[in-house]
Amino acid sequence: MKIGHIASNTFKESVREKVLYNLLLFALLMIASSLVLSEISIGQERKIIIDLGLSAVSLFGTMIAIFIGIGLVYKEIDKRTIYSLLAKPIHRWEFILGKYLGLLFTLLVNVAVMTAAIYAALFYLERGLQWSHGLILWAVLLIFFELALTTSLALMFSSFSTPLLSAAFTFFLWIIGHFNADLKHFGNLTESSFVSGLCDVLYYLLPNYGNFNIIQPVAHLEPVTASFVGTSVAYGLLYVALVLGCSLIIFQHRNFK
Amino acid sequence: MKVIELRDLTKDFQIGFFRKKPFRALDHLCLEVEEGEIFGFLGPNGAGKTTTLKILMRLLYPTSGSAWILERPISDVSVHARIGYLPESPYFYDYLTGEEFLSYCGRIFGFGPREVRRRTADLLDAVGIGDARLLPLRKYSKGMLQRIGVAQALINDPRVLFLDEPMSGLDPLGRREVREIILQQRQRGVTVFFSSHILPDVESLCDRVAILNRGRLVDCGKLTDILRMEITSLELVATNVAPPQSTQLERLALQANRLGERLHLRMADDGVVEQSLRLIREGKGKLISINPVRESLEDYFLKAMDQSDARDPGQGGTEKREAGS
Ligand SMILES: Nc1ncnc2c1ncn2[C@@H]1O[C@H](COP(=O)(O)OP(=O)(O)OP(=O)(O)O)[C@@H](O)[C@H]1O
Ligand SMILES: [Mg+2]
Numbered sequence: 006m007k008i009g010h011i012a013s014n015t016f017k018e019s020v021r022e023k024v025l026y027n028l029l030l031f032a033l034l035m036i037a038s039s040l041v042l043s044e045i046s047i048g049q050e051r052k053i054i055i056d057l058g059l060s061a062v063s064l065f066g067t068m069i070a071i072f073i074g075i076g077l078v079y080k081e082i083d084k085r086t087i088y089s090l091l092a093k094p095i096h097r098w099e100f101i102l103g104k105y106l107g108l109l110f111t112l113l114v115n116v117a118v119m120t121a122a123i124y125a126a127l128f129y130l131e132r133g134l135q136w137s138h139g140l141i142l143w144a145v146l147l148i149f150f151e152l153a154l155t156t157s158l159a160l161m162f163s164s165f166s167t168p169l170l171s172a173a174f175t176f177f178l179w180i181i182g183h184f185n186a187d188l189k190h191f192g193n194l195t196e197s198s199f200v201s202g203l204c205d206v207l208y209y210l211l212p213n214y215g216n217f218n219i220i221q222p223v224a225h226l227e228p229v230t231a232s233f234v235g236t237s238v239a240y241g242l243l244y245v246a247l248v249l250g251c252s253l254i255i256f257q258h259r260n261f262k
Numbered sequence: 263m264k265v266i267e268l269r270d271l272t273k274d275f276q277i278g279f280f281r282k283k284p285f286r287a288l289d290h291l292c293l294e295v296e297e298g299e300i301f302g303f304l305g306p307n308g309a310g311k312t313t314t315l316k317i318l319m320r321l322l323y324p325t326s327g328s329a330w331i332l333e334r335p336i337s338d339v340s341v342h343a344r345i346g347y348l349p350e351s352p353y354f355y356d357y358l359t360g361e362e363f364l365s366y367c368g369r370i371f372g373f374g375p376r377e378v379r380r381r382t383a384d385l386l387d388a389v390g391i392g393d394a395r396l397l398p399l400r401k402y403s404k405g406m407l408q409r410i411g412v413a414q415a416l417i418n419d420p421r422v423l424f425l426d427e428p429m430s431g432l433d434p435l436g437r438r439e440v441r442e443i444i445l446q447q448r449q450r451g452v453t454v455f456f457s458s459h460i461l462p463d464v465e466s467l468c469d470r471v472a473i474l475n476r477g478r479l480v481d482c483g484k485l486t487d488i489l490r491m492e493i494t495s496l497e498l499v500a501t502n503v504a505p506p507q508s509t510q511l512e513r514l515a516l517q518a519n520r521l522g523e524r525l526h527l528r529m530a531d532d533g534v535v536e537q538s539l540r541l542i543r544e545g546k547g548k549l550i551s552i553n554p555v556r557e558s559l560e561d562y563f564l565k566a567m568d569q570s571d572a573r574d575p576g577q578g579g580t581e582k583r584e585a586g587s
Contacts, residue, residue, distance in 0.1 A: 010369045014355070021357050085353050089414055092319040092347035092424075093370050094339050261321040262275075 007095050008103040015077065015107020024072050029115055032065035036122045043130060050130055056224040058123035059144050063220070066116055066152045067179060073111065074159025075171040077104045082261060091261070098253045105160055105249060112152050120145050137226045143234055144223040150241035151217035155179055157248040158212070164256045182214035216240050263333065265422055265453040266295035266318070270327035273313055273477075287313045289477040290327065295455055295470075300448055302464040302485075303457040305474035306567060311457035312350050314474075315426050319347050331422060343371060346415030350426040350457075352407055356400035360391055360410050363399060364417060371418045385413040390439055404431040412440060416447075423447055425456035429463050441467060475567055488562060496535050498527045499550040500542045507545030511538055528555070 019025060039057035043050035078101070081087040091100065123141060128134055158178055162171035185208060192204025216237045219229050271291040274284035288310045295301045303311050316322040318329055318336055334341045354363055361382055368378035386392045389409040394402065402410065408431045415423060428444070429437045437460070444454050444467055458464050464471060465485065472482040481488055495516060501523045503511060508525060512518040514534055515527035525547075529535050535552065542549055 006372065007370055010366065014358075014366055018355065018357060084356075085349065086355055088316075088319070088321055088349040089347060089352060089354065089367075089411070090370070091321060092342060092345075092349075093367065093418075094342040095370060096339055258323075260323060261316070 008099050008106065011090075011095070011100060011103025012105075012107035012110060015104050016110050019073050019108055019111040022073055025069060025111070025115070028065045028068050028072070029118065032061045032115075032119050033122050035061040035065075036119065036126055040126050040129065051127065051226075052224045054123065054126050054130060055141060055226075056220060058119070058126065059141065059148065059220045059223065062116055062119045062123070062145060063148045063151060063218075065119070066112060066148060067155050069115060070108070070112060070152045070156040071159050071172055071175050071179075073108055074156045075163045075168040075175065077108060077160055077163060078256070079163045079168050079171070087261060097257050101160070101164070101249070101253055101256055105156065108156055108160075109153055112156065113149065116145060116149055116152070140223050140226055140229065143229050144219050147217040147219055147234065147237050147241075150238055150245075151214060153245050154212055154214075154217075154241055154248070157245045157252070161248050161252040161255070164252045164259070178212060179214065182212040185211055185213040186215045212244055213240070263297045264294050264330070265297045265299075265332055266293065266301075266455055267330040267333075268293040268314070268318075268327070269329065271314065271317060271324050271329055272326045273310070273317060273322060274325045284325075287477050288317075288324070291474070291477070291479055293472055293479065293482065295453060297453055298448065298451050299469045300444060300454045300467050301456070302468035302471035303455060303474065304459075304461075304464060304471055305457075305480075307459075308476075309474040310477040311474060312426055313477075315347070315350075315424055315457065318424060343418060344421045346418065346420035346423045348408075348411045348415040348423075348425045348428055351404075351430065352411035354399050354407070354410065354414070357398060359396050359398050360386060360402070360406075360413075361395040363410065364413055367414045367417045373418075381417055385416055388416075388443065389413045390436075405433060405436050408432055409436065409439075412443060416443075419450075421452060423452055423454045423456075425454065427458055428456055429458060429460050437463060475571070480567070480569075495555045496529045496531070497551075497553045497555050498525075498529055498535060498538055499552075500525050500527070500538075500547045501550060503542055503545035503547030505545075507541045507547065511541050511545075514538055514541075524550075 036054075036058045039054045039061075042057065043053045046053055081090070081104075087100075091097065120141070124134065124138070127138060155175060159171055159175045162174045166174070188204050188211075189208045192201040192208065195201050195204070219233070222229055268291050271288055272286070273288040274286050277285050291310070291314065303314070305311050313322065317324050318331065320336060320342075329336045331341050332344060355366075358366065364382040364385060365378050368381055373381065382395075383392075386395045389412050391402075391406055391409050391413075394406060399407065399410065408428070412425070412428060415425065423444075425444075428440050432440060441463060444456070447454055468485055470482070470484055471488065473480040473488075498515075500511075503525060508520075511525060511527060512520075514529065514537060516530055517528040519526040527538065529538060539549065
């Protein structure tokens with residue numbers, strides 16, 4: 006329950022961030038402009054709207070996750086608000102988890118708004134919605150897990166380094182994580198067993214963002230398999246749990262100066 | 263019952279990345295505080311008072327040594343449900359209003375909504391910021407923040423209260439209010455452990471004090487034992503005394519200063535004061551104040567610091583901090 010209170014306070018805190026509204030505004034603009042773009046691409050209208058729209062959710066969601074995530078813990082330490090809080094009967098892990106869940110809730114709200122915008126654009130284009138449009142929600146679900154992962158990374162880095170460095174690390178992993186599949190591919194091609202071993206290790210160690218991306222098939226309204234979604238969700242949960250575990254261990258040993 | 267017990271508490275801070283020798287902020291500090299005491303924790307800037315409190319609050323981990331609160335090790339989170347803590351120059355979530363902040367604190371302790379509302383309202387009034395309860399903390403003055411800090415420390419009716427310089431940033435009225443709050447808490451049987459620089463407050467409140475210098479305990483005990491409380495002289499202030507009497511007064515005094523119409527006189531004892539009062543009356547003057555001058559904590563403090571500095575000029579074993587490092 007304490008976690009819930011910390012989370013709700015974190016939510017209150019994050020909805021006060023101006024950067025949140027700027028990013029949300031950009032995302033909505035991008036979704037709106039997809040309507041304009043679709044005008045000039047005959048026959049591809051729907052695909053463009055879904056593709057651009059979902060990309061906007063992923064991209065701007067990631068930015069929100071990083072920009073707010075890196076400040077979550079850092080700010081509390083920097084402004085010394087953490088002093089009076091941690092002196093109260095809460096465990097440090099409760100604090101971290103509360104912070105994390107609070108930002109996830111913020112992200113959930115934002116993703117919901119952006120998703121609603123995509124549906125509004127589709128509705129405008131097709132003068133109605135069809136059942137097949139429900140597929141978009143699967144893509145959104147996976148994007149949400151992608152964001153959950155990014156948030157956990159930002160939180161982990163911010164539990165021991167400055168916001169700027171945390172942003173850099175998280176962003177770096179986010180980029181690498183999108184080329185993760187290529188890494189495995191490269192490992193298979195190379196002759197050297199050392200390099201291929203290294204690639205394997207990195208492949209499993211680094212986050213694999215490819216697991217969360219079903220934007221293309223969904224844009225074509227191709228069905229997605231439940232097993233793919235399920236596996237991705239399980240992967241996301243496991244990875245988040247590990248990263249949060251690391252954050253907790255780091256945070257548990259911190260001295261607040 | 264020993265409510266607070268520190269045993270050989272030591273804290274080293276690593277300064278700089280490459281520096282091998284750490285800076286020792288606390289050096290084998292041992293202390294015991296009994297139930298119901300108001301315990302003053304004194305020392306000059308950088309003595310290690312805040313460090314000690316932060317260790318007790320689990321914000322810092324000691325390098326070695328251990329501590330107990332209410333006979334439980336400080337690592338036991340359940341202890342923290344029964345204590346209150348006011349950090350040094352507190353700063354809280356500035357986007358919350360005073361009321362929201364206190365409610366948040368109350369909920370962290372697991373109180374239900376009605377209970378939280380009652381406690382919040384009571385405390386806001388008790389610390390004198392009931393009017394500002396709907397104002398975001400961003401708009402609070404330093405003194406108001408200090409007061410809301412006191413309030414949040416009291417939200418759970420703690421058994422032990424840890425206050426890090428509770429009077430700093432408060433105006434005289436605020437200081438009196440905090441003093442009253444501390445006394446009220448004592449009446450309820452609460453043990454109060456507070457650090458301070460403001461010696462008159464310490465003198466008027468504390469049952470016992472500990473004096474810390476450079477991380478080491480210099481002295482600990484009843485104020486009356488530490489200080490010889492004898493009155494060394496009396497200070498008398500009067501105005502508008504007619505000239506003949508005023509010169510007589512000046513002659514009587516150990517030390518006299520004249521500031522415009524005002525006379526500041528140091529008198530040796532009660533007898534001389536009696537005489538002076540008569541002179542003031544005769545000279546149609548007005549008595550403003552008479553204050554006993556004692557060996558004050560201040561005097562003691564300075565003496566103790568000097569001694570301990572002399573005993574240990576170089577901080578055995580650890581490097582002394584150079585300016586700017
Ligand atoms: N994070 C830190 N890193 C290095 N040194 C520190 C750190 N925190 C405190 N110190 C040092 O430890 C010593 C004790 O500091 P502390 O804040 O406990 O003093 P204090 O008694 O509370 O002083 P004040 O009366 O000024 O509040 C000081 O010399 C300080 O410079
Ligand atoms: Mg201090």
